[in-house]
Amino acid sequence: MKKPTLNELKSQSDEIFENYRARFAGQPRATRDVNELRNLMNKLSGLIDEAKVLMNGGRNPAVLSLVETAQENLNRYREEESAILMAQSNPYSVEGARLASAANRAFDCYARHFAGQNRGTRDPRLLQELIGELKSIRTSMVIVADKGIDATKQDLQTVDKQMELYEQEVAQIERARLEGTDEERASRLAQVANSQFSLYNAHFAGKRRATRRPELIQRMLANLEDILKDMESLEKSGYVSDSNRNNMGIVRQNLDMYRTELVEVRKAREGASLEDLSGMLGGAANDAMALYRENFAGKDRKSRDINILMTICDELRYFGLQMDAIARTIDVEFNEKNLDIVNEARHLYEAEYKEVLAAQKVA
DSSP states (O other): OOOOOHHHHHHHHHHHHHHHHHHTTTSOGGGSOHHHHHHHHHHHHHHHHHHHHHHTTSOOHHHHHHHHHHHHHHHHHHHHHHHHHHHTTSHHHHHHHHHHHHHHHHHHHHHHHTTTSOGGGSOHHHHHHHHHHHHHHHHHHHHHHTTTOHHHHHHHHHHHHHHHHHHHHHHHHHHHTTOSOHHHHHHHHHHHHHHHHHHHHHHTTTSOGGGSOHHHHHHHHHHHHHHHHHHHHHHHTTOOOHHHHHHHHHHHHHHHHHHHHHHHHHHHHHTSOHHHHHHHHHHHHHHHHHHHHHHTTTSOGGGSOHHHHHHHHHHHHHHHHHHHHHHTTSOOHHHHHHHHHHHHHHHHHHHHHHHHHHHHHHO
16 A cells, blocks of 8 residues: 655645544534544544654654644544543533534624624614524523533523623614614615515525525515615605605515515425425535535635625524424434534534634735
8 A cells, every 4th residue: 555645644634633623622512522533533543653654763854743743633632532521421511512502603693794784784683583592592591500500600691691782782773773864764774675685585586495494584574564664654754766766666576576485485384294394404404515615615715705605604594493493393313413414514604704704804
């Protein structure tokens, strides 16, 4: 068998390290797969053996440095293995870590859609949806915290602070929409309407209806109905504008289309069993993850289209919510596995979103 070259061993070492960084570094230990870590350790141990053979008793500085770094990482991974096993010895710790991860994903969604954005253009119903998610997570956290899990007690305090912040933000968004001249308000309403049209194009146009989340299109309909009322109110108050009148016509057309789409989505879902729906959601999630690999994995962050990544993160959130709802209704083994995969991907993609955003700000 041909011996690997130094460059090949370096490439393998980098791949192992990147896998560890993505799957374990900074992650809640109670939720980690220790067998996956052991697989990385076995690969790294084998790499060290191959590098020692490559040295052939010599003192090649480059190979020696590779061996020393790999051995340091292997020792760190062994320590991490022990820490994971310790964290997983208490089932309530495992549940607490899972809930903490779920809360963090809600925080990530808030950061993408609201932090640093013009309040007058934000979606208060999405924020109320996040508050609802956190309330559900909080209820489960209370149960875990009562079992004496200190980390969950601290997580509860964080969730409470975030929920209070989000409640205040909802009120501030609603106030911001009333600010400015009639012309400024009309322009802002058009912008908010366009954001709803973009949501439809990203999450419904050309997509398999059974995998679409009805609550999302219901939220879009409610937002557009409010937008239309505000546009009509401006006209009734004396604001005369052909642009505003044209925008009202566009909103009405889209309302009609989205109402029809909601009916079709419900029909498609009613015609599928929960097992079939689980499979379709898994396939749709795979499509979203393939889109991520095509556009982001190993690519220059400064040149990426962050809007695509925004859509992927949101898609996985909607798939996860649907998978979780199914898991609460019936026991479908592959659905729970798919939910775990989606949650892992969400963690990675939300982290990548922050990296892309930071890289593009510097550029």
